[in-house]
Amino acid sequence: MTVQLNETHDLQLRSWVQSANQLNCDFPIQNLPFAVFRRKGSHQPYRIGVAIGDQILDLPAAHAVHAFAGYTELQGGHFTAAVNAQTLNGLMGLGAPVWSALRLALSRVLREGSALQGTLHACLLPQAQAEYALPAHIGDYTDFYTSIHHATAVGKLFRPDNPLLPNYKWVPIGYHGRASSIGVSGQEFHRPLGQTKPPTVEEPVFGPAKRMDYELELGIFIGQGNALGTAIPVEQAESHVFGLCLLNDWSARDMQAWEYQPLGPFLAKNFATTISPWIVTLEALAPYRLAWHRDAADPQPLPYLDGESVRASGSFDIQLEVLLQTPAMKTAGTAAERLSLSNFRHSYWTVSQMVAHHTVNGCNLHAGDLLGSGTQSGPAPEEAGSLLELTEGGKKPLQLSNGEQRVFMEDGDTVILRGWAHKEGAPRIGFGEVAGTLLPARQI
Amino acid sequence: MTVQLNETHDLQLRSWVQSANQLNCDFPIQNLPFAVFRRKGSHQPYRIGVAIGDQILDLPAAHAVHAFAGYTELQGGHFTAAVNAQTLNGLMGLGAPVWSALRLALSRVLREGSALQGTLHACLLPQAQAEYALPAHIGDYTDFYTSIHHATAVGKLFRPDNPLLPNYKWVPIGYHGRASSIGVSGQEFHRPLGQTKPPTVEEPVFGPAKRMDYELELGIFIGQGNALGTAIPVEQAESHVFGLCLLNDWSARDMQAWEYQPLGPFLAKNFATTISPWIVTLEALAPYRLAWHRDAADPQPLPYLDGESVRASGSFDIQLEVLLQTPAMKTAGTAAERLSLSNFRHSYWTVSQMVAHHTVNGCNLHAGDLLGSGTQSGPAPEEAGSLLELTEGGKKPLQLSNGEQRVFMEDGDTVILRGWAHKEGAPRIGFGEVAGTLLPARQI
Numbered sequence: 110m111t112v113q114l115n116e117t118h119d120l121q122l123r124s125w126v127q128s129a130n131q132l133n134c135d136f137p138i139q140n141l142p143f144a145v146f147r148r149k150g151s152h153q154p155y156r157i158g159v160a161i162g163d164q165i166l167d168l169p170a171a172h173a174v175h176a177f178a179g180y181t182e183l184q185g186g187h188f189t190a191a192v193n194a195q196t197l198n199g200l201m202g203l204g205a206p207v208w209s210a211l212r213l214a215l216s217r218v219l220r221e222g223s224a225l226q227g228t229l230h231a232c233l234l235p236q237a238q239a240e241y242a243l244p245a246h247i248g249d250y251t252d253f254y255t256s257i258h259h260a261t262a263v264g265k266l267f268r269p270d271n272p273l274l275p276n277y278k279w280v281p282i283g284y285h286g287r288a289s290s291i292g293v294s295g296q297e298f299h300r301p302l303g304q305t306k307p308p309t310v311e312e313p314v315f316g317p318a319k320r321m322d323y324e325l326e327l328g329i330f331i332g333q334g335n336a337l338g339t340a341i342p343v344e345q346a347e348s349h350v351f352g353l354c355l356l357n358d359w360s361a362r363d364m365q366a367w368e369y370q371p372l373g374p375f376l377a378k379n380f381a382t383t384i385s386p387w388i389v390t391l392e393a394l395a396p397y398r399l400a401w402h403r404d405a406a407d408p409q410p411l412p413y414l415d416g417e418s419v420r421a422s423g424s425f426d427i428q429l430e431v432l433l434q435t436p437a438m439k440t441a442g443t444a445a446e447r448l449s450l451s452n453f454r455h456s457y458w459t460v461s462q463m464v465a466h467h468t469v470n471g472c473n474l475h476a477g478d479l480l481g482s483g484t485q486s487g488p489a490p491e492e493a494g495s496l497l498e499l500t501e502g503g504k505k506p507l508q509l510s511n512g513e514q515r516v517f518m519e520d521g522d523t524v525i526l527r528g529w530a531h532k533e534g535a536p537r538i539g540f541g542e543v544a545g546t547l548l549p550a551r552q553i
Numbered sequence: 554m555t556v557q558l559n560e561t562h563d564l565q566l567r568s569w570v571q572s573a574n575q576l577n578c579d580f581p582i583q584n585l586p587f588a589v590f591r592r593k594g595s596h597q598p599y600r601i602g603v604a605i606g607d608q609i610l611d612l613p614a615a616h617a618v619h620a621f622a623g624y625t626e627l628q629g630g631h632f633t634a635a636v637n638a639q640t641l642n643g644l645m646g647l648g649a650p651v652w653s654a655l656r657l658a659l660s661r662v663l664r665e666g667s668a669l670q671g672t673l674h675a676c677l678l679p680q681a682q683a684e685y686a687l688p689a690h691i692g693d694y695t696d697f698y699t700s701i702h703h704a705t706a707v708g709k710l711f712r713p714d715n716p717l718l719p720n721y722k723w724v725p726i727g728y729h730g731r732a733s734s735i736g737v738s739g740q741e742f743h744r745p746l747g748q749t750k751p752p753t754v755e756e757p758v759f760g761p762a763k764r765m766d767y768e769l770e771l772g773i774f775i776g777q778g779n780a781l782g783t784a785i786p787v788e789q790a791e792s793h794v795f796g797l798c799l800l801n802d803w804s805a806r807d808m809q810a811w812e813y814q815p816l817g818p819f820l821a822k823n824f825a826t827t828i829s830p831w832i833v834t835l836e837a838l839a840p841y842r843l844a845w846h847r848d849a850a851d852p853q854p855l856p857y858l859d860g861e862s863v864r865a866s867g868s869f870d871i872q873l874e875v876l877l878q879t880p881a882m883k884t885a886g887t888a889a890e891r892l893s894l895s896n897f898r899h900s901y902w903t904v905s906q907m908v909a910h911h912t913v914n915g916c917n918l919h920a921g922d923l924l925g926s927g928t929q930s931g932p933a934p935e936e937a938g939s940l941l942e943l944t945e946g947g948k949k950p951l952q953l954s955n956g957e958q959r960v961f962m963e964d965g966d967t968v969i970l971r972g973w974a975h976k977e978g979a980p981r982i983g984f985g986e987v988a989g990t991l992l993p994a995r996q997i
Contacts (some may be wrong), residue, residue, distance in 0.1 A: 141833070146770075153741070160633050174953065178919055180980070206671075215908040247693075248733060249731060249732050249733050252816075254816060264815070265663075267815070268815075274814050274815060275745055275750075276750075276757075276811055276814065278813060279748060279750075279756075279757050280748055280811070280812050282812070282815075282816055282819075283816070283819055284728070284729070284816035284817050285728070285729035285731055285823070286729055286731055287693060287729055287818070287916060288692065288693050288732075288917075289692060289693050289781070289916070289917050289918070289919055289922070290781055290916055290917055292781075298781075298782060298915065299782050299915055301914035301915055302784070302857075302913055302915075303913055303914045304723060304724055304855065306719075306720075306723075312723075312852065313720075313855070315855050316859060319759045336825075337733070337734055337736075337742075338743050338995070339702050339741060339995075340746070340995075361914075364914070367724070368720060368724050368726070369815065369816075370720065370818040371708070371711070371712075371718060371726075371813065371814075371817070372698060372726055372727070372728035372813075372814075372818065373728050373813075373818075374728075374816065374819025375695075375708070375726075375727055375728050375729070376910070376911075376913070376914045376916065379729070379914070379916045380914040380915045380916050381781070381915075400780070408756065411748065411759050412759070413759060415748075436659075439661050455689075463903075467820075469745055469746055469747055470745035470746055470747045470805075470808070470823070470824040471734075471742065471745055471746075471824045471825075471995070472731060472733070472734055472820065472823045472824055473733050473734055474733070475733055476734070484889075518838070525771075547828075550917070551782070551783075
């Protein structure tokens, strides 16, 4: 699938929602990400919304006032049902031509000078007055492991003699995660209880995990799926992807080290995973695509993972940031402090390769399924996407600017991930943020 | 939770459905398992049914003629909605007192002499005229690894120097599986394509898997779940289990060997998993419970996995059988041939321990979630639940009675799993069967 720019990407576009035109706004008219929302505390059903500046356009309300009249892809009962649903699954399942037509229609009606400005003004809710739910019903969740820098750094800690396994450069390694415990930004979760085996003792002990960590990831929402027994070719894979969000794959490292062999992580991960409410479409990210290549010294991808468009534009230039706000910072009213800054461009495998690999054996994906990219650590140590890496396995505490230190997370810590694509002189395509807070362990 | 017998377990009970009273019938009146079914080829919505002899009682139809009047647990809109649904999730979510009341009501109206015999006769469909769907919407699927005999035998093949890992006797090892590719008995699937690395070559190759295998497992359907952040204590775990079914965890061993480190099996398993249509309730299995104990030489379970009822009756005496029907047998009209016979009593971990372990970190389970028991190999080599074990890693071909041999599965092979609980002089509590057929690989 070739990445193409169209009138929705025009850098000069401005919205009649003035906040969308401000410098460094995450949600300019060139972005138009999707979420499900409702008025905070209203207990009403959730509705699909589109971010514009600091507002949310209520999509079913806009449809009801005929904002999308005149687009053949945006007519009929299926579209109306999808727009009026409480999750994005229906819209995801309608496919790329519908997503693209909707983006074009939204871009036009939200532009300065739109005849519908007066009508649509009544369909806005300030984001400050909204609360969010998971954007989709997530049938299955798969987590990949696509940063070679993360895999190497973590491998050194878990297997000092054998950090990067022989399959890594051939196989986009992934595993199935737990869908039921995925929550939306703002999720709070208790420090998990479980088994760990400290190296100094003979037998495992039961209690709260001591080595609590985050993982800086992107989430990939599947749009149209594939039938069981069929595969999605790598060159068609992106037409099956609805968009990207931020994802924090919370991890209890001490539980992980004890349980993960031979079948992979389980209780060390499945107590909580948090994603951002906003899904940024691939079309919005089209100007921020990069060529993908594999170093000549490394194995080239097998044919089912290779292709012209993979090479031409398989990567994404998305900045990814981790911030920490400790209880002391909250008390002092101090803003969250940056722990690291990385970029999705460092990923060893592309989104299209993840989708093609996942389905090459006939495994079926459904609209709303979620793939995690794996921790996106960059090549430099300060670009690491987890505390495990930043503290070298807990040996080198992080010094915070208020005098505190962290080795792993402490109770009450809030971790915030942010992401954005940006070029000089262009609007910023932002992901907003995903925040999550570690609560103390439950009493046993 | 203590296992108790009641009037529904009476060995003398006979049904007015005469086929239920025949020796070795899987579905006597003491069983009463649940499925969702419809008349074959009817394209009608699926309905909940209860097996009795060679018939299916249409549960919504029975409810509509007031078969369950007089039971307070079986009144009201929630119950009616659950009975009239196209999956068992609603009924599963209603909880053990409702399941138990329904079992009692069904036992009474299906007994010889029931005043409702005439009315309910019209609510029967012969199983031979039915087709089945998955009994529940499976939100999340987790596969355990509870046979120490399987873990040791497989460990020897994958890690000759380190067969049983140090965590095995402490942790009920499990991992997340793929829910989307689970199908009901009769599932046909193509030999999966993917990467393998034969030991004789330097680089992996892409193509059809060569070492196709089955795994003999039980499936455990969760009834009422738990809220995220809470745990299900081991002594209450069984009240959260709706029942058991048969499960075949198809496996591509050559893909598994190449991909499984460090995050576990992925494409080697997620192309298909097949379960039986019938779910046998824990209450039906109450007479077949066994004491569970841990050899004194082994570590005793940590307190969160231990309890009086675990010790008193944690195990199940369920016979598990694997049969193979090759294309040559089908052509010759020969019945499927037994490959092995095992028993769930050999499981190193109990169902209650699996549930307690899965939730001890706060992970939430939902009604309809499925747990796999892991391959149930017994202590003797001929009790092995996979070809990998029976052929010692593909080195020792199996000799079939028609002169054929098998190392791994060949295209067109059908594998059938059966299960039953039985005591001399008592009716048999059967699971029916789960069959699945390997089709040739798709053309690339």
